[in-house]
Amino acid sequence: MLLSVLLPAPDVRSASAARPLSRRPRRSLRWVEGVSVWLVMLLLLFVHPLYAEAADEPRPETGASFHFLSADGRWQAPAMVLTTDYRVTVTGLVAQTRLRQEFANTGREWREGVFVFPLPADASVHGLTMVAGERRIVGEIQSREMAQRAYEAARDHGQQAARVDQQRPNLFTTRLANIPPGESVTVELQYQQLVRYQSGEFELRLPTTLTPRYMPGRPASNPSRQWQEGWAVATTEVADAERISPFTVATADVADASHRARVAVTVNAGLPVARVTSPSHALTTTWNGSAVTVTPTEELVTMDRDFVLRWQPVRGAEPAAAVFRETWQGEEYLLAMLVPGLDNGQWLARELVFVIDTSGSMAGESIRQARAALLEGLATLTPDDRFNVIRFDSETRSLFIDSVAASANNLARARRYVMALEADGGTEMAPALDAALGSEGTPGLVRQVVFITDGAVGNEAALFARIRNQLGNSRLFTVGIGSAPNMHFMREAARYGRGTYTAISDLATLAEPLAGLFGKMKAPVLTDLQVQWPGADSGEAVFPRRPGDLFAGEPLLQLAKDKGASGELIVSGRLPDGSQWQQPLDLDQAAPGSGLHRLWARHKVDSLQDQNFDGQVSDAVRREITGIAVRHQLMTPYTSLVAVDKSPARPLEEDLVAESVPTLLPAGSTTGMLRYPATATAAPLLIGLGLTGLMFALAATMLRRRVFQ
Amino acid sequence: MSRLILLLLVVSAGVLGAGLWIPLKALVAQELLTLAWAESEARQAQIRPWPWADTWPAARLALPAEERPMVVLAGAHGESLAFGPGLVVAGERGRGPVVIAGHRDTHFRALKELSRGEQVRLQHPGGRWQGFQVVGTRVVDSRYEMISTADLAEDVLLLVTCYPFDSVDSNGPLRYVVEARELPHIPAGSTPLVTVAGQ
Numbered sequence: 001m002l003l004s005v006l007l008p009a010p011d012v013r014s015a016s017a018a019r020p021l022s023r024r025p026r027r028s029l030r031w032v033e034g035v036s037v038w039l040v041m042l043l044l045l046f047v048h049p050l051y052a053e054a055a056d057e058p059r060p061e062t063g064a065s066f067h068f069l070s071a072d073g074r075w076q077a078p079a080m081v082l083t084t085d086y087r088v089t090v091t092g093l094v095a096q097t098r099l100r101q102e103f104a105n106t107g108r109e110w111r112e113g114v115f116v117f118p119l120p121a122d123a124s125v126h127g128l129t130m131v132a133g134e135r136r137i138v139g140e141i142q143s144r145e146m147a148q149r150a151y152e153a154a155r156d157h158g159q160q161a162a163r164v165d166q167q168r169p170n171l172f173t174t175r176l177a178n179i180p181p182g183e184s185v186t187v188e189l190q191y192q193q194l195v196r197y198q199s200g201e202f203e204l205r206l207p208t209t210l211t212p213r214y215m216p217g218r219p220a221s222n223p224s225r226q227w228q229e230g231w232a233v234a235t236t237e238v239a240d241a242e243r244i245s246p247f248t249v250a251t252a253d254v255a256d257a258s259h260r261a262r263v264a265v266t267v268n269a270g271l272p273v274a275r276v277t278s279p280s281h282a283l284t285t286t287w288n289g290s291a292v293t294v295t296p297t298e299e300l301v302t303m304d305r306d307f308v309l310r311w312q313p314v315r316g317a318e319p320a321a322a323v324f325r326e327t328w329q330g331e332e333y334l335l336a337m338l339v340p341g342l343d344n345g346q347w348l349a350r351e352l353v354f355v356i357d358t359s360g361s362m363a364g365e366s367i368r369q370a371r372a373a374l375l376e377g378l379a380t381l382t383p384d385d386r387f388n389v390i391r392f393d394s395e396t397r398s399l400f401i402d403s404v405a406a407s408a409n410n411l412a413r414a415r416r417y418v419m420a421l422e423a424d425g426g427t428e429m430a431p432a433l434d435a436a437l438g439s440e441g442t443p444g445l446v447r448q449v450v451f452i453t454d455g456a457v458g459n460e461a462a463l464f465a466r467i468r469n470q471l472g473n474s475r476l477f478t479v480g481i482g483s484a485p486n487m488h489f490m491r492e493a494a495r496y497g498r499g500t501y502t503a504i505s506d507l508a509t510l511a512e513p514l515a516g517l518f519g520k521m522k523a524p525v526l527t528d529l530q531v532q533w534p535g536a537d538s539g540e541a542v543f544p545r546r547p548g549d550l551f552a553g554e555p556l557l558q559l560a561k562d563k564g565a566s567g568e569l570i571v572s573g574r575l576p577d578g579s580q581w582q583q584p585l586d587l588d589q590a591a592p593g594s595g596l597h598r599l600w601a602r603h604k605v606d607s608l609q610d611q612n613f614d615g616q617v618s619d620a621v622r623r624e625i626t627g628i629a630v631r632h633q634l635m636t637p638y639t640s641l642v643a644v645d646k647s648p649a650r651p652l653e654e655d656l657v658a659e660s661v662p663t664l665l666p667a668g669s670t671t672g673m674l675r676y677p678a679t680a681t682a683a684p685l686l687i688g689l690g691l692t693g694l695m696f697a698l699a700a701t702m703l704r705r706r707v708f709q
Numbered sequence: 710m711s712r713l714i715l716l717l718l719v720v721s722a723g724v725l726g727a728g729l730w731i732p733l734k735a736l737v738a739q740e741l742l743t744l745a746w747a748e749s750e751a752r753q754a755q756i757r758p759w760p761w762a763d764t765w766p767a768a769r770l771a772l773p774a775e776e777r778p779m780v781v782l783a784g785a786h787g788e789s790l791a792f793g794p795g796l797v798v799a800g801e802r803g804r805g806p807v808v809i810a811g812h813r814d815t816h817f818r819a820l821k822e823l824s825r826g827e828q829v830r831l832q833h834p835g836g837r838w839q840g841f842q843v844v845g846t847r848v849v850d851s852r853y854e855m856i857s858t859a860d861l862a863e864d865v866l867l868l869v870t871c872y873p874f875d876s877v878d879s880n881g882p883l884r885y886v887v888e889a890r891e892l893p894h895i896p897a898g899s900t901p902l903v904t905v906a907g908q
Contacts, residue, residue, distance in 0.1 A: 676851035676886075677785040677797060677810045680871035680879040683731035684814055688877060690725025697718040704710065 029705050036698045043691045079107030080661045081184075081258040082115065084303065086206055088265040092324055093337060093557075094595055095193050095204055097123075103176050103661070104184035106255070110650045112155060113176045115661040116246035118207040120193045121170040121488035124602040126595075126633050127190030128641035130162040130176075132649075133183070137162075139643030141633050143626050147640035151175065158650035162187050163642045166635050167244050168460070169606075170488040171210065178650045189641075192595045197337070199516055199553030200318040202269065203310045205503075208261055208303035209484045209663045211361050211456040212248045214427035215241040238458035245458075247662040251302055259664050260300035263307055267292045270591065272314040279509040280308045280483075304664040305483035308505060321585050324593030333596040336558045338571055338585050340526055340550055348576070349384040350521075351403050351445040352377070353474075355436045356418070357453035357481070359393040359427035365668025366482040367423040369507055370452045373479050373514055374418050377450055380518045381406040386442055389414050392432035393425035403442060427457050430466055437470040447474040448521055451493065455486030463489075467496040475499040477521060479514070483666035500551050516553070523552035526573040526581060531558055534567035534587065543603035559600045601632035609637075731791070735815035738792035742766055742780035750836060755783075764789040767796045769832040770809060774819040778832065785810045797869070798856070806861035807831065810869040813885070817870035820846075820887055829889050831866065841866045841889035848872050851884050864891035 085100040103113045119125065128139030139162065142150065147163055154161035155177035163175045164187070179185045196203045217237030234241050251259070263281075267273065268291045276285050282297040294309060301307070313319070324335040354374050362370060374389070381387055385406045389399040399417050404410045441447035455478075457463065467476060476497020478490040485503055494501035502517040504510035529547040541561040550556055556571060572582040605625050609617060617625075622638055629639040650656065738758070745758035746766040755765040764782045771778035785795030794811030811817030823829070829841045856867070865888060872885035 676849065676856065676869055676884040677790070677795070678871070678880065679790065679810050679812050679817065679869060679884065680876070680881065681731045681791070681812050681814045682879045683728050684875070685877040685879060686724050686728025686731070688728075690721050690723075690728055693717055693721025693724060697714050697721060700714045700717070704714075 029702065032698055032702050032705075036695060036702065039691060039695045039698065043688075043695060079105055079109075079111060080113050080179075080659050081106055081255050082661050083257065083260050083262075083300075084208075085262040086264070086307070088204065088206070088263075090195060090202075090204065090265065090267045090269065092268070092270050092322065092591065092593060093195050093197065093335065094324075094593065094599065095195050096595060097191050097193070097206070099189040099191065100186055101174060101189070102184050102186045103179055105179040105181055107657070108181050109657045110181060110654055111179045112656055112658040113174070113179060113661055114658060115174045115176075116167070116210075116244065116663065117172055117174065118170050118210045118484070119172055119191060120205055120207065121491050122602070123170070123191040123193045124598045125164065125166070125172070125189060125191040125635035125641065126598050127188075128162065128164055128643055129188040130160065130643040130645065131186040131188060132160050132645065135645060137643040137645045139164075139641045141630050141635065141639050142642055144638050144640045147642040150642050150644055151177065154644040155656065158648040158652050160185065160645040160649045161643065163640055164189065164635065165640045166637050167240060168488060170207070170486070171244055172635075173243065178656060180649060192598055194557070194599065197319075197339075197555050201310050201312050203308065204265065205309075205487065206263065206307040207484060207487070208301075208306065209248075209666055210246075211454050211482055211484050211486065211666050211669065213244060213456045213458045213486070214359060214361060215245070215458040216426070216428055216430070217459070235458075237462060241458055247660055248665050249662045250665050251304055254662065254664070259303045261303050261307075262300060263296055265294045265309055267294065267311055269311065269313065271317050271319060274312050274314040276309065276311045278307070278309050279505050280305055283309075302664065302667075304667045306485075306505065308503075323585065323587055323590040324596060325590035326593045326596040328597040331597070332562050333593075333600050334558075334560045334562055334587065334590065335593055335596050335599065336560070336569060336585060336587070337555045338569075338583060339553075339555045340571075340573070340581065340583060348446050348522075348524075349382075349444070351386040351442050351447045352381065353388050353390060353403065353436050353447070353449045354378070355390045355392065355432055355449060355451045355453075356421065357393075357427065357429075357432075357451075358391045358421050358423050358425075359456070360424055361427060361454055361456040361669070362423040362481065363669070364423075365507070366454055367421065369504055369510060370479075370481050371418050371421055372507060372510055373452050373481070373504060374450075375415060376511065376514045377518060378411055378414055378418070380522070381411065383407065386445060387414070389417060390432060390435050391421060392428065392435075393423070394428055395425075396428070396431040396435050398435060402439065427453075429453070429457055429463055433463065433466050433470065437467070437472065437474055437476070441473060447472075448499070449474055449476045449497070450479060450521075451476060451497075452479045452481060453485075453489075454482045455480060455489030455493075457486075457489070460486075460489050460492070464492055464496050467493055471497060477501065477517060479504065479517065483668055495548060498549055500554065520551035520553065524576045526550040526575060528574040529556065530572045531556070532570040532572070533560065533562070534569065543600065543607055545607060559596065559603050561597075561600055598632050598634055601628050601634050604628060605634070605636050732815050734791055735793075735812070739780060739816075742782070742793055743777075746780045750834070753834075758792070762792075764792075764795075766793075767799065768809075768834070770794060771830040771832075772819050772823065773827050773829070774822050778830070779811075779816055781809055781831075791815075794868075798861070798867075805863055806865045806867070808856060808861075808867040808869065813871040813874055817868065818874065820868055820870050820885060821874045823868075823887055828892070829866065829868070829887075840892035842892050843887055843889045846885065846887045849884050849886055851882050862890075865889070866891070 081104040083102045087098045089096050101115065105111045130137045130139065144165065151161050151163040158178060161177045165173045167173055174187050176185055176187060215235045215238040217235035273292055276283065276292055276294055281301060284295050284297050286293040320339045322337045326333045354377055356370050356374055358367065383406060386403040387406050388403045391397055399414055436449045476493060477499040478494045478501040480487060480490040480501065480503030483505060487503065490501040490503060500520055502513045504513050527549045529550065531547065533542060543559045547556055566588050569585040569587055570582065571585065572580060575581055605628060608621050608625055625636050626638050629636045635641055741758045745756045746769060749756035749766055757765050764784050766780045767783040768781040769778040770781050780793050782789045782793045782795050785797045789795050790810065790812050794809050794816050797810050798806055798808035823843055825843050825845060827843050829843065831839045831841065833839065868887040870885050871881060872883040
């Protein structure tokens with residue numbers, strides 16, 4: 001229609017130009033007036049729908065989109081801006097982190113912010129401070145139910161309050177009530193973790209986001225269509241799915257300054273450090289005596305990948321043993337580390353089963369890393385070995401019916417198979433574990449399973465039980481994939497599988513961690529580890545109670561509560577050829593440590609929980625855990641940190657709006673969760689602008705003619 | 710003064726032209742794409758509609774309001790959507806969920822009229838037609854909701870475009886989603902559509 005109206009214009013003009021000169025101004029004026037009337041009509045036609053739209057405010061009708069409608073059904077844009085600040089101090093083997101989460105409310109209503117975030121898999125969280133303006137409120141440990149009641153009461157009375165719960169050992173939720181409009185409130189968390197030391201290298205990992213997890217099972221019941229905290233609904237296998245499934249968005253979808261982190265790590269290694277590297281971020285390093293301060297080159301890093309930091313001691317200064325001691329409330333706590341000096345001379349013939357996760361959460365960069373990792377693994381096979389490849393997503397398929405000899409032919413076939421793998425579908429991990437661990441294995445060969453995954457599942461505990469029950473003589477090794485793998489899954493699956501774990505975060509740097517892992521798998525393993533503490537019986541107070549097997553380059557770590565232990569600790573074990581190995585460790589040369597009692601308490605809580613696998617913890621154990629947690633001020637599944645400001649902030653007649661702060665999609669991930677594509681063009685806007693402009697121009701022409709006539 | 714007016718006139722005409730170019734491009738591209746589709750069907754290969762195109766015809770979609778089926782392109786990035794609707798999620802070997810996105814101002818304007826119970830047809834490479842019946846429409850906010858491919862049913866077809874239909878904002882967060890379920894079977898003789906190759 002537009003075209004048909006506009007096209008005749010040139011004809012009219014040429015006709016008017018042919019008229020005699022004297023009549024021309026009047027005619028052309030008429031003509032201009034005619035065109036203007038048409039234009040105005042067109043514009044009205046065009047603009048009308050816009051008015052209609054303005055009058056009829058659009059809003060989503062159904063589905064899971066309720067969470068951004070406020071209680072009275074009004075449209076609500078996300079208003080929370082999140083900035084975090086990690087300040088880490090590493091002393092020896094312990095890293096102490098102060099994590100600050102600042103929630104800024106840019107909206108006009110009072111808000112409650114809910115943020116699900118990851119922490120290192122072995123973090124012991126022990127401090128919470130809420131900072132609102134000048135006020136600092138120090139939080140305390142309470143049982144989860146009490147904390148919830150205290151928080152909800154404060155929220156409903158308009159008091160500012162913060163609460164942090166543990167959902168998984170590496171997944172926590174911060175709730176912050178009554179953030180005033182236009183202001184920000186900060187939650188300050190303190191946590192501790194052990195630095196990983198292996199093959200002469202220390203590693204510290206700060207997760208900043210999580211890969212959206214797959215929730216196996218059927219929906220448990222009719223989910224309430226109320227405000228939802230997460231995208232998933234509870235299933236028969238993951239009862240708390242909603243609490244561990246924060247909405248995941250692309251970096252472009254959050255406010256410009258939101259989801260940025262400041263990171264500063266100070267390393268007091270206690271020994272000369274040769275170099276500090278990071279596979280995830282570019283670093284700025286400042287050396288200050290024996291301490292090294294490390295920050296990412298970018299001041300604010302996007303929270304879409306784990307921050308990984310590694311440091312190596314000067315050659316020859318790699319520690320072979322270390323003892324730290326702390327006195328806390330009249331009790332002695334000890335941390336002992338011993339690295340058995342094993343030389344890998346003999347190689348064993350093996351049966352290797354590679355299991356690769358091809359579920360939707362692996363799509364993008366992750367599946368490329370996984371394929372590359374598997375190809376590296378295939379390259380380590382020798383003709384004496386046997387192998388198989390199993391892939392799983394919603395279904396499990398294996399390349400060969402049973403393991404086959406690693407002949408050139410079979411390897412070529414496996415390589416072709418692996419290179420064609422694409423990521424799609426769910427993460428049904430249980431059948432894959434059955435397939436990998438179920439078979440008896442070939443006599444005379446060491447059976448090893450390499451599990452390559454991002455661990456993005458919600459039913460970890462059930463999977464660990466399955467691994468423990470079916471393991472037999474196999475060993476399970478895990479390889480974490482992607483920018484934000486679930487390291488808790490990697491660590492624990494490997495522990496139950498009597499193996500070890502590694503993580504790769506980048507295609508360019510995957511060779512090194514993989515070489516480390518495959519090297520350990522080939523090398524002899526120290527089994528039947530016995531640790532003999534001086535003094536009579538301290539077995540009850542030493543963790544881990546039964547140390548797992550040690551692979552080459554890995555240290556043995558022991559945490560003990562002791563009343564003045566002195567003398568020598570004797571560690572003994574058995575090598576694969578049957579010979580005994582033994583090494584003493586002098587406890588009297590202990591260096592002072594700090595926070596060891598919390599690490600010990602965390603290990604004690606873990607061991608108490610391990611007794612019951614299916615997540616069903618008896619009331620007695622639950623009480624015991626709560627007691628330890630309160631005494632050591634430690635967050636556990638049954639205790640939460642809560643801080644309440646007694647003075648009311650929000651006038652009760654004003655509404656409080658809850659908002660889930662999303663997490664960022666891990667870098668390089670495309671996941672099974674697809675964004676809706678942009679599906680509008682600028683055409684209506686351009687046409688509207690063009691028509692308006694033309695109308696004004698013609699009106700101006702007309703006016704001028706009238707004025708000058 | 711007259712210079713200013715002239716400038717305004719020229720700029721406005723330019724803007725209008727640019728605005729009209731978008732629907733025009735969409736129309737012309739569909740013609741070229743129909744040719745490319747016919748050729749790719751005849752040669753059983755992925756034929757690019759023009760040499761520098763970064764996409765190719767992946768399917769054809771027949772909406773009840775349009776007399777001729779539209780060619781659907783592979784992928785749904787900004788450029789390809791200017792020429793035709795894009796296949797965001799394609800079922801493997803003709804099975805599994807299909808998600809198609811299109812511009813609200815051009816190809817998928819007709820979604821506005823699509824209502825529950827109406828039929829939509831999709832032609833896969835190889836010529837097989839699949840029938841779908843619209844089971845519902847809804848508006849979603851793309852900032853909070855995502856398409857979870859793992860959760861989509863096997864027999865579902867989602868048509869996605871921007872919402873509201875008459876908005877001038879080309880970056881709005883709302884999307885209009887038409888959900889259709891596969892019909893059990895289409896009789897072979899009932900394909901009412903004229904293919905270019907068959908003309």
